[in-house]
Amino acid sequence: MKLTIGNFHVKDIVFGSELSFKDGVLTINKEEALAFIREDDRITEAELYIAKPGDKIRMCPVKEAIEPRCRLDGRGLFPGYTSEMAPAGDGVTYALKNCSVLVVGRHWGGFQDGIIDMSGEGQKYTYYGYLNNIVLVADTNEEFERHEQQKKNDALRRAGHKLAEFIGQCVKDLTPEDTEVYELGQMIKRGAEVEKLPSVVYVMQPQSQMEEMGYNDLVYGWDMNHFVPTVMHPNEVLDGALVSGSFMPVSSKWSTYDFQNCPSIKALYAEHGKTINFLGVIMSNLNVALEQKERSALFVAQIAKSLGADGAVLAEEGYGNPDADFVGCYVALEDAGVKVVGVTNECTGRDGQSQPLVTLDEKCDAIVSCGNVSELIELPPMETVLGELDALKRDGLSGGWADDELLGPSVRADGSIIMENNSMFCGDQVIGWSPKTMKEF
Amino acid sequence: MKKAIVYVNQFFGQIGGEEKAGAAPEIHEGQIGPAMQFAKELEDTEVTHTIICGDNYMGSNTDEAVQTILGMLEGKEMDIFLAGPAFQAGRYTVACGTICKAVKEKFGVPVVTSMNEETPGVDMFKKEMYILKGGNIASKMRQDVKAMANVANKLLKGEPVGDAETEGYFARGIRHQVWLEDGTPATVRMIDMLLKKLNGEPFKTELPMPKLDRVPIAPAIKDLPHAKIALLNTGGIVPVDNPDHIQSASATRWGRYNIADTEALKGGEYKTIHAGFDPAAADANPNVITPVDALKVLQKEGVFGSLHDYFYTTVGTGTTEAEARRMAKEIIPYLKEDGVDGVIMVST
Amino acid sequence: MVKEVEKAGFPIVQMCNLIPVAKTVGSNRIVPTISIPYPLGDPGTSKEDQWKLRYHRTKVAVESLGIDIKEQTVFKV
Numbered sequence: 001m002k003l004t005i006g007n008f009h010v011k012d013i014v015f016g017s018e019l020s021f022k023d024g025v026l027t028i029n030k031e032e033a034l035a036f037i038r039e040d041d042r043i044t045e046a047e048l049y050i051a052k053p054g055d056k057i058r059m060c061p062v063k064e065a066i067e068p069r070c071r072l073d074g075r076g077l078f079p080g081y082t083s084e085m086a087p088a089g090d091g092v093t094y095a096l097k098n099c100s101v102l103v104v105g106r107h108w109g110g111f112q113d114g115i116i117d118m119s120g121e122g123q124k125y126t127y128y129g130y131l132n133n134i135v136l137v138a139d140t141n142e143e144f145e146r147h148e149q150q151k152k153n154d155a156l157r158r159a160g161h162k163l164a165e166f167i168g169q170c171v172k173d174l175t176p177e178d179t180e181v182y183e184l185g186q187m188i189k190r191g192a193e194v195e196k197l198p199s200v201v202y203v204m205q206p207q208s209q210m211e212e213m214g215y216n217d218l219v220y221g222w223d224m225n226h227f228v229p230t231v232m233h234p235n236e237v238l239d240g241a242l243v244s245g246s247f248m249p250v251s252s253k254w255s256t257y258d259f260q261n262c263p264s265i266k267a268l269y270a271e272h273g274k275t276i277n278f279l280g281v282i283m284s285n286l287n288v289a290l291e292q293k294e295r296s297a298l299f300v301a302q303i304a305k306s307l308g309a310d311g312a313v314l315a316e317e318g319y320g321n322p323d324a325d326f327v328g329c330y331v332a333l334e335d336a337g338v339k340v341v342g343v344t345n346e347c348t349g350r351d352g353q354s355q356p357l358v359t360l361d362e363k364c365d366a367i368v369s370c371g372n373v374s375e376l377i378e379l380p381p382m383e384t385v386l387g388e389l390d391a392l393k394r395d396g397l398s399g400g401w402a403d404d405e406l407l408g409p410s411v412r413a414d415g416s417i418i419m420e421n422n423s424m425f426c427g428d429q430v431i432g433w434s435p436k437t438m439k440e441f
Numbered sequence: 442m443k444k445a446i447v448y449v450n451q452f453f454g455q456i457g458g459e460e461k462a463g464a465a466p467e468i469h470e471g472q473i474g475p476a477m478q479f480a481k482e483l484e485d486t487e488v489t490h491t492i493i494c495g496d497n498y499m500g501s502n503t504d505e506a507v508q509t510i511l512g513m514l515e516g517k518e519m520d521i522f523l524a525g526p527a528f529q530a531g532r533y534t535v536a537c538g539t540i541c542k543a544v545k546e547k548f549g550v551p552v553v554t555s556m557n558e559e560t561p562g563v564d565m566f567k568k569e570m571y572i573l574k575g576g577n578i579a580s581k582m583r584q585d586v587k588a589m590a591n592v593a594n595k596l597l598k599g600e601p602v603g604d605a606e607t608e609g610y611f612a613r614g615i616r617h618q619v620w621l622e623d624g625t626p627a628t629v630r631m632i633d634m635l636l637k638k639l640n641g642e643p644f645k646t647e648l649p650m651p652k653l654d655r656v657p658i659a660p661a662i663k664d665l666p667h668a669k670i671a672l673l674n675t676g677g678i679v680p681v682d683n684p685d686h687i688q689s690a691s692a693t694r695w696g697r698y699n700i701a702d703t704e705a706l707k708g709g710e711y712k713t714i715h716a717g718f719d720p721a722a723a724d725a726n727p728n729v730i731t732p733v734d735a736l737k738v739l740q741k742e743g744v745f746g747s748l749h750d751y752f753y754t755t756v757g758t759g760t761t762e763a764e765a766r767r768m769a770k771e772i773i774p775y776l777k778e779d780g781v782d783g784v785i786m787v788s789t
Numbered sequence: 790m791v792k793e794v795e796k797a798g799f800p801i802v803q804m805c806n807l808i809p810v811a812k813t814v815g816s817n818r819i820v821p822t823i824s825i826p827y828p829l830g831d832p833g834t835s836k837e838d839q840w841k842l843r844y845h846r847t848k849v850a851v852e853s854l855g856i857d858i859k860e861q862t863v864f865k866v
Contacts, residue, residue: 111690267628313635341631355762
C-alpha cells in the first residue's frame with residue numbers, strides 16, 4: 001500500500017468571500033460553511049471562529065478535532081462513516097497542515113469533553129494549543145442527552161468531520177508544497193536486507209468500552225465494541241479508517257486528528273529498513289468485562305506470534321480499568337516471546353501517591369509514560385471563551401466539579417479555573433506526541 | 442536572614458567516638474562540625490545552633506531524646522532543620538530520620554537529611570522527608586553537605602524542588618507529570634527503548650513497577666448464621682437525588698443509606714452516579730451493583746444472621762488511594778459501633 | 790478501601806469483575822462478577838436468570854467470609 005500525503009502548510013486563517021488557500025493563508029467563506037453545517041437539521045445553532053496560537057482564547061467543552069483533507073480520487077475522508085465504504089490507505093490525499101477543525105459545544109458538555117487554551121500557562125497542556133484552528137461552536141436538538149453526563153455528541157462530531165472535508169476541498173486543484181510517502185508492502189518476502197532486522201508491530205487499543213452503540217471509536221464506521229483484534233495496514237489509520245469516539249476522560253483520548261497523524265506509526269515508518277522491519281498494525285480495542293479483555297489479549301498475542309513479530313509497541317486510549325486491557329495484553333505478548341514497549345499515561349492522584357496503573361505486572365518492564373490524569377491545574381481567566389466555560393463545573397466533565405470543600409468550584413466568577421488534567425483535550429498524547437513524562441519526587 | 446539549626450551525632454559534634462555514643466542531647470550556639478560547612482553553602486541563611494546527641498542515646502532512649510531536643514528548639518527561630526549527613530552509619534541514619542520527623546511534625550518546618558542507600562534509615566523515613574543519597578564514608582562530607590544545601594536553599598526560597606533523580610534524593614513514592622526540558626516526544630523515547638530492548642541493551646522504563654502492598658488476611662467469621670454483614674460499594678449507588686453530592690469521578694465523598702425496611706432497591710428510587718461506565722443497567726435495577734434483594738433472602742434463609750441497617754457508597758473511578766483510605770477510615774467506626782462481623786464490597 | 794477495612798480486623802470479600810485489579814490492589818477474598826456496569830445481572834438475560842446469578846454469587850461471597858484462607862483466594866462461582 002502506498003499513501004501519498006500532499007501538504008499545504010497553513011500559516012494563517014481568515015474569513016473572506018471565497019473558500020481558498022493561497023500563500024499559506026486559508027480563507028473561509030463563513031456563511032457558506034455555516035450553511036453547509038446547517039444542512040443537518042439537528043444543528044440548531046452554529047458559529048465559526050478562528051483560534052491561533054497566542055490568541056487569548058479558551059475553548060470548552062471541546063468534543064473533537066479533525067485535520068482538513070481532500071482525497072484526489074473523490075473518495076470520502078472517512079469511509080463507512082461520513083462516506084461510502086471504500087478501502088483507505090492507498091492513493092493521494094491532500095492535507096492542510098498545522099491546522100485542525102475543532103468542535104465545541106455552544107452550551108453543553110459531558111464527561112468526555114475538554115478544554116483547550118491558545119495562550120498562557122494553559123497552552124502547553126494540549127497539542128491543539130499550537131495549531132491554527134477553525135472552531136465550530138454549535139448546539140443541537142439532541143434533547144435525549146442534553147443533561148446526560150455521557151453524550152454521544154453525534155450531530156456535532158459529524159458536523160466537524162464533514163466541515164473538515166468541506167474545507168479540504170479548497171486545495172484539490174493546487175500543487176502541494178511538499179509530500180510525505182508512506183509505503184509498506186506485504187509482510188512476508190520483503191528481502192533479506194529488511195528481514196534481518198527485528199520485526200515490529202504497533203498494537204493499538206482504541207477506546208471502545210461503551211456497550212451502547214454511538215459512543216465508541218469506529219473502524220470503517222464499525223463500532224469497536226463489536227470487534228476482535230485484527231491486522232491493519234498502518235496507512236489505513238493515517239487515511240481515515242479510524243474515527244474518534246465520545247467516551248473516556250479526554251486527556252486519555254485520541255481525536256480523529258490524532259489518528260490521521262498518528263506519530264507512533266510515522267516514527268516506526270521512519271525506522272523501517274534501518275533499524276526495524278515494521279510489519280504493520282494489530283488493531284485491538286478496550287473492553288469492559290474481564291473475559292472480553294482476555295479474549296482481545298489472546299487474539300493480539302496469537303497474531304503477533306503468527307506474524308513472527310520480535311517486538312511490539314502497545315498503546316492504550318484510556319486509563320483506569322483499560323489498564324487491565326493494557327497490562328493483560330502486554331503480559332500476553334511477553335509470554336508469546338514478543339518484546340514489548342508500552343505507551344500509556346498514569347493516574348497517581350492529585351497527591352501523586354496512588355498506584356500508577358490499576359493492574360501491575362513485573363513483566364511490564366519498558367513503559368513510556370505520558371502524564372498523570374489527575375494532576376491539579378489552576379489557570380487564570382482568559383479574555384475570550386468559545387463555548388460555555390460553566391460546562392466544566394456543571395456538566396460532569398471528568399476533570400471538573402461543581403464544588404469542593406477545599407478548592408471551591410472548578411470555574412470561578414472571574415473566569416479562572418481549577419481542574420484535573422483529565423479534562424485537557426487529548427492532553428496526554430499517548431498517540432506519540434507527548435512532551436511529558438512522569439518523575440518520582 | 443533565614444535561620445537554620447543543624448543536628449549531628451557525637452562524632453561529628455566533636456565530643457568523641459564510640460565511647461561517647463551514650464551522650465545525652467546538648468545544644469550549642471553557633472556551628473560545630475558539618476554545621477560550619479552548611480553555614481557556607483546555605484544562601485542568606487544563618488546556622489544559629491548545633492544540636493549534638495549520641496547515637497546510642499537516641500537509639501535506646503528515643504522518646505526522651507526526642508522530647509529533650511524538641512524542648513531545646515522551643516521558642517527558637519528556625520526556617521529549616523538539617524540532620525547529618527549520616528553516610529553509612531546505621532544508627533546515625535535512624536537518629537537523623539527520627540529527629541527530622543519529630544521536628545517537622547512539631548514545628549512544621551522543612552527538614553532535610555542525607556544517608557547512604559545501604560542504611561536502615563532510608564526505608565524507614567524516605568516517604569516522610571527529603572533524604573539525599575549520601576556517600577558511604579565521611580570523606581564525602583563536602584559533596585553530601587552541598588547536595589543537602591542545594592535542596593535546602595530551594596525550600597528556604599520557596600522554589601519548587603526538582604524530581605528525585607535530578608536533585609539526588611530518595612524517591613518518596615510520589616509521581617507527578619513533568620515536561621521534559623528538551624521536549625523529547627514520546628515517539629523518540631519509545632523508539633529508543635524499543636531498539637535497546639530488541640538488541641538486548643540496558644534500557645530504562647519511565648514507569649518502574651512498584652512493589653505491591655499487602656495486608657494480613659483477617660480471620661474468617663466463625664459463626665456465620667449469627668453474624669452481621671455490611672454491604673459497601675464503589676459503584677456509586679445512591680438515592681436518586683444524590684443527597685451527599687458524591688462526585689461521579691475522583692470522589693472525595695461517601696454516603697450511607699438505610700435499607701432496614703427495604704427488601705430490594707428499586708430503579709427510580711436509587712441510581713448510579715458513577716461516570717466510568719454505562720449506567721443504564723444499574724439505573725434500571727440497582728441490585729445488580731448492590732445486591733440488597735439477594736442479601737435479604739439469604740438472611741431469611743439463615744445463611745447469615747443479620748444485615749447492617751445501612752449500605753455505604755462512593756465512586757471508585759479516579760479516586761486516589763489517600764482519599765479511599767480516608768473514606769474507609771470514616772466508615773469503619775459505624776461498622777464497629779454496630780458490631781458488624783464481615784463486609785461485602787462490590788467494586789465496578 | 791478493602792485493605793483499610795481488613796486492617797481494621799473485618800473479614801472482607803471483594804466482588805468485582807476485574808480480578809487482576811483486585812489481586813494487584815491486595816484484596817484477600819475475591820468473588821468474580823460478570824461485568825463492570827452490571828456486576829450481578831446481565832440486562833440482556835431474563836429477570837429470572839439475573840436473579841439466579843445474583844443470588845448465587847452473593848451467597849458465595851457471604852459464605853467466603855466464613856472460610857479460613859491462607860493466601861489471596863478467588864472463590865469459584
